[in-house]
Amino acid sequence: MKVVSLQLPSGPSMERLPLPFSPTELLWRYPLPWAPPPPSPLGDTKAQLPAGLPPEPRLWTREDVVVFLKWCEREFDLPNFDMDLFQMNGKALCLLTKTDLGERCPGAGDVLHNVLQMLVRDAALLGRVPSSPVTPTARAAPYPPSPHSHPPTPTWSVDGFHHFHSAAAAAAQPNSVTLSPAPSVDSSGSPQRGEIVNYAPAYAPPVPTAVQAASSGSNHSDSDEDGQFAPPPRSPKENSLPSPAPQTHAVQHSHYRTQHREFFPNDIPESNTNGRLLWDFLQQLLNDPTQRYTNYIAWKNRDTGVFKIVDPAGLAKLWGIQKNHLSMNYDKMSRALRYYYRVNILRKVQGERHCYQFLRNPTELKNIKNISLLRQQMSPTRVAPQTVVKSEMKEERCEEEPVDEDMPTDLSMAASEPWRKRARPDTMPVSTQHDKHRISALIGDNMIPKREPEYSAENYALNLRSEKCEQ
DNA sequence: AACCCGGAAGACAC
DNA sequence: CGTGTCTTCCGGGT
Numbered sequence: 001m002k003v004v005s006l007q008l009p010s011g012p013s014m015e016r017l018p019l020p021f022s023p024t025e026l027l028w029r030y031p032l033p034w035a036p037p038p039p040s041p042l043g044d045t046k047a048q049l050p051a052g053l054p055p056e057p058r059l060w061t062r063e064d065v066v067v068f069l070k071w072c073e074r075e076f077d078l079p080n081f082d083m084d085l086f087q088m089n090g091k092a093l094c095l096l097t098k099t100d101l102g103e104r105c106p107g108a109g110d111v112l113h114n115v116l117q118m119l120v121r122d123a124a125l126l127g128r129v130p131s132s133p134v135t136p137t138a139r140a141a142p143y144p145p146s147p148h149s150h151p152p153t154p155t156w157s158v159d160g161f162h163h164f165h166s167a168a169a170a171a172a173q174p175n176s177v178t179l180s181p182a183p184s185v186d187s188s189g190s191p192q193r194g195e196i197v198n199y200a201p202a203y204a205p206p207v208p209t210a211v212q213a214a215s216s217g218s219n220h221s222d223s224d225e226d227g228q229f230a231p232p233p234r235s236p237k238e239n240s241l242p243s244p245a246p247q248t249h250a251v252q253h254s255h256y257r258t259q260h261r262e263f264f265p266n267d268i269p270e271s272n273t274n275g276r277l278l279w280d281f282l283q284q285l286l287n288d289p290t291q292r293y294t295n296y297i298a299w300k301n302r303d304t305g306v307f308k309i310v311d312p313a314g315l316a317k318l319w320g321i322q323k324n325h326l327s328m329n330y331d332k333m334s335r336a337l338r339y340y341y342r343v344n345i346l347r348k349v350q351g352e353r354h355c356y357q358f359l360r361n362p363t364e365l366k367n368i369k370n371i372s373l374l375r376q377q378m379s380p381t382r383v384a385p386q387t388v389v390k391s392e393m394k395e396e397r398c399e400e401e402p403v404d405e406d407m408p409t410d411l412s413m414a415a416s417e418p419w420r421k422r423a424r425p426d427t428m429p430v431s432t433q434h435d436k437h438r439i440s441a442l443i444g445d446n447m448i449p450k451r452e453p454e455y456s457a458e459n460y461a462l463n464l465r466s467e468k469c470e471q
Numbered sequence: 472a473a474c475c476c477g478g479a480a481g482a483c484a485c
Numbered sequence: 486c487g488t489g490t491c492t493t494c495c496g497g498g499t
């Protein structure tokens with residue numbers, strides 16, 4: 001069943017893509033008809049800002065605001081703004097909520113908002129400007145974020161948002177760490193928060209029926225319909241999820257245009273995952289700017305990373321296509337998801353079917369990825385730091401920050417299961433068993449929330465956590 | 472029945 | 486060849 005001759009929709013550049021190939025490419029290469037490729041890679045938004053425009057939005061004059069808006073129009077292919085509605089200085093502009101912006105420029109409000117947020121935040125980070133009023137939830141987290149203060153369920157709002165945006169940009173840049181695909185929007189692109197954010201953008205294209213197969217039925221023979229996978233779906237069950245507040249509507253369709261390179265500060269080595277890692281894949285679908293996959297998977301609360309797999313079978317199918325394992329099903333895919341529990345990338349939302357929660361924001365995950373790479377490179381002899389850390393951290397970690405800062409340095413399942421294919425647990429002292437993957441094991445088993453509820457409470461309005469821990 | 476869980480072993484790409 | 490990341494199976498629990 002590795003036969004895959006996906007028949008891509010024919011069209012201009014839609015010849016068949018030979019597989020294997022980065023499936024995501026498939027996903028992302030043949031996205032919605034309308035979906036324009038991200039304009040210019042926002043490799044460095046700031047750098048691309050019109051000359052003379054202060055990097056700190058709150059310092060902009062009315063004229064600057066106009067310049068900025070014009071720039072946005074061009075840069076993000078946004079509809080022309082009614083400048084009359086933006087007779088204000090930068091400070092005022094920054095005070096506008098996403099909704100406000102959305103009212104002034106339908107369809108582009110979120111983009112503007114996001115861009116502004118990024119700029120403000122950048123300014124804050126760089127110049128240490130007092131935290132922005134625009135980004136109340138933003139913790140002046142240094143970038144890259146210091147994991148240290150991160151509880152398991154970070155409120156990704158700003159961080160994630162920010163970084164994720166860059167992801168998209170990255171997509172346009174060859175050596176970005178990220179995803180090939182559709183510029184995933186950040187994970188906190190900041191929808192209003194709290195609710196399932198899955199509605200089709202107002203202008204969502206009529207959709208391709210393509211992957212419908214995948215979507216609703218899990219039991220197709222895997223080859224036929226896959227072929228048409230191309231245009232990512234809007235599965236039949238259009239918006240079957242409870243719809244969120246109207247205002248939030250169509251709020252996140254174009255985040256991808258607001259990417260920022262900070263996501264890849266400098267030259268983070270490429271991770272090459274390109275959506276080939278399950279979490280990455282999920283993130284991409286979840287953050288798809290055009291919300292094409294909301295019938296498969298959608299955020300329930302983006303801020304806390306809680307998402308729901310709306311169509312398990314369909315999603316599994318997509319994943320299978322992505323990985324070229326056409327016999328993929330939810331059972332198998334969910335097994336992969338469960339492996340993420342150990343490394344604290346995910347956790348199950350108790351009591352809610354098909355609901356999981358990301359315990360780390362995209363940035364962290366990326367970093368983890370990179371760390372992994374580094375480790376690989378320095379592979380044989382590394383051990384030291386972690387080794388040391390382990391003993392001391394074990395306890396505290398278990399109790400306070402199940403998912404913490406030092407990031408799980410290794411996503412390897414094998415790593416988290418040192419005993420696997422290695423020494424039997426009973427044959428050697430724990431200390432040695434883990435020699436190579438201590439941290440992993442540590443974060444894996446010891447930090448798994450299973451027993452400890454602690455962390456979430458205060459910092460994150462995480463109910464889930466407690467639920468689980470109560471057991 | 473459909474989920475969910477996690478062990479075990481193997482595949483596969485890098 | 487080792488490692489990382491699943492994939493595939495599976496028995497067991499809810």
